Amino acid sequence: MAIPILLVAGFLGAGKTTLINQLLRNPGGKRIAAIVNDFGAIDIDAALLESSTEGLVSLKNGCICCSLQGDLLRSLASVTRRHPVPDAVVIETSGISDPAEIIRNLLDPVIFKAAALETVATLVDAHLLTNEPQLWDDPLWLSQARSADVLLVTKAELIGQDAAAHLIAKLQQRFLPKPVFRLLADLPLEILFGYGPGEQRAPGPARPTSLPFFATTSWTATKPLSLAKFQHALNVMSQTLLRAKGIVTFAGEDPRPLLFQLVGSRATLTPSPLAPGDGLEAAIVLIAREELADLTMITSLLDEAVCL
Structure with missing residues (x-):
């Protein structure tokens, strides 16, 4: 069967x-x-x-x-x-x-x-x-x-x-x-x-599709992030991206990793069951419609959010 x-x-x-x-x-x-x-x-x-x-x-x-x-x-x-x-x-x-x-x-x-x-x-x-x-x-x-x-x-x-x-x-x-x-x-x-x-279920006839193209990039950091600077980057991301998902940690008293999710203009940070990865303090995937994407600008803003 x-x-x-x-x-x-x-x-x-x-x-x-x-x-x-x-x-x-x-x-x-x-x-x-x-x-x-x-x-x-x-x-x-x-x-x-x-x-x-x-x-x-x-x-x-x-x-x-x-x-x-x-x-x-x-x-x-x-x-x-x-x-x-x-x-x-x-x-x-x-x-x-x-x-x-x-x-x-x-x-x-x-x-x-x-x-x-x-x-x-x-x-x-x-x-x-x-x-x-x-x-x-x-x-x-x-x-x-x-x-x-x-x-x-x-x-x-x-x-x-x-x-x-x-x-x-x-x-x-x-x-x-x-x-x-x-x-x-x-x-x-x-x-x-x-x-x-x-x-x-039977296969339907092949048909051409005209779907939007997407651009994606991945961003990582080896040091914790500044919450204030990350929020600034988030303001830009919410106006540009379709979706972002990742795991981040912020500098401060609470070093626990957080699951970051952005859908349209709605963003959430919740406790994460796992860390960003070996030697990493943040790992995020960014997705945008190709014709609207300026992912380089967003990754630059995220770079600025990393605590030195």
Whole structure:
């Protein structure tokens, strides 16, 4: 019997890593293997997941809908040959991946016999979609939503109960007949391993895609950062970047590492379960639309935030 595959898609910062962490920590008695894909030379997502599972494969510095297609299929073939055999495989796409292309890759006849795509779950960031309504017409976001078997709404608590209900109703109307759920902490596995058409899924006709191009860079520091200067850099990043994620430490009384995340104009700093890396005090991945990117300026501002 083929191992079921859950493909987790969603725009930058929608909460894909959080969902996969939840699945790995509460697998419901299943052996779950995870394949993650971060668009950057520093794979922050994989680092955050490493403490959760031994069955983790990391693909980085590209996206699995284009430059890493071969890596994905080879990694998936390797996972299916493990002993004991996993009960399920979860594949996390990068936030800039087009699931339609990945689905076609997963329908490779050799792979499909060993691991069959069962469900495509696309995460929808309620806060981002509410504050950036132009995403409703964004080609990449639309492809991610249309490729899904089920839509999972994240961060609904940030927009309020009434706004969340309105957004879910709009998603249901726009993408009928796809089921739409608000992603909760106790989401049952049956929701994720049961909505796809499984072996009835057939490859669709190839179609050209016109998706925005993205620029990415990775930045590291070997000394702690000044919080005030980092906040200055953050003001610029929030106006320029689509997404930033990393682990940082600040000079001062509390040297503990913090997980830094930026999605649009919203930034958070929370305790990190791991350090930035050997000999590092900070490691950040920056992603922007290519035509709007000035990543050199941002890395210069981050350089200025390093305490000498």
